[in-house]
Amino acid sequence: MTISMLGIKVGMSQIFDSQGQAIPVTILQAGPCFVTHIKKAETDGYNAIQVGYYEVSSKKLNKPLLGHLQKSNLPPLKYLKEFSVQSTNDFSIGQKISLDQFKVSQVVDVSGISIGKGFTSLQKRHNFHRGPMTHGSKNHRAPGSIGAGTTPGRVFPGKKMSGRVGGKKVTIKNLQIINIKAEDNLLIIKGSVPGKNGNLLKISTCD
Structure with missing residues (x-):
């Protein structure tokens, strides 16, 4: 049965294992x-x-x-x-x-709204190359041609262009639970999760 809970992202930190390796973790307040x-x-x-x-x-x-x-x-x-x-x-x-249904070393999926980055250019959104930066060039970060003229006479849907980035639902799968502090409703998982601190998250696992 799939177990799902709602929680809030508290922030990120790091912990050290028995071998001294640093493990990046995210702290969630779940339930x-x-x-x-x-x-x-x-x-x-x-x-x-x-x-x-x-x-x-x-x-x-x-x-x-x-x-x-x-x-x-x-x-x-x-x-x-x-x-x-x-x-x-x-x-x-x-x-x-509550967190009683989760166990340490269990794997969970975390869904949330990613951080919005606003309206961005082709270089940031699609990793396009820029134009020449030499004197006289007028194509530093411009998109250039986006299609032919008479034929087909239109821009095909799905063309990579500038636009809004982030602010969408993102799911990170197979995140391992490092520690559980049930008395404080805290869930410590390995890795990062979508969104900024205070973001609402859905935490689910499948038995």
Whole structure:
């Protein structure tokens, strides 16, 4: 069964193993999450659970969302996300999902929104070469020709051009769990994850 949780990126650091090797790690604050809604195939056409995370003041939620949580006697939760499951028999409304289900050396997948870099040029976005930098050259970082004139008389879709970079959903797979501090809801994994500090992340693993 796939286990999924929501968490926040705290930051990066490094730890040293028994041989003195430095291991780059990312610290995540994962959970506790609560099951806020259950969808069943008989009534909704598919099996899924809605998970809530990050308790906030009730003033920061609108009335429909606040009423949805109060109906299940749950605290105000900022983030709600739906996860598909094979069966809903193991879940109940208000159930707490914590780090107890993860183990050290287990492998997880982490998804999040990557850092947005804004509107960038061809050199940064697609690793294009620049033009000559000598005197008289007017093609230092210009894109140059993007297609023929009369035939075909248009630019083909998918042409590599300048545009926005980053700010997209990215999934990093097979990240190893180095340490778990359940009392502080901290998950320490090897490597980097998408987004900046404070970014919302989805952490999932498959048994």
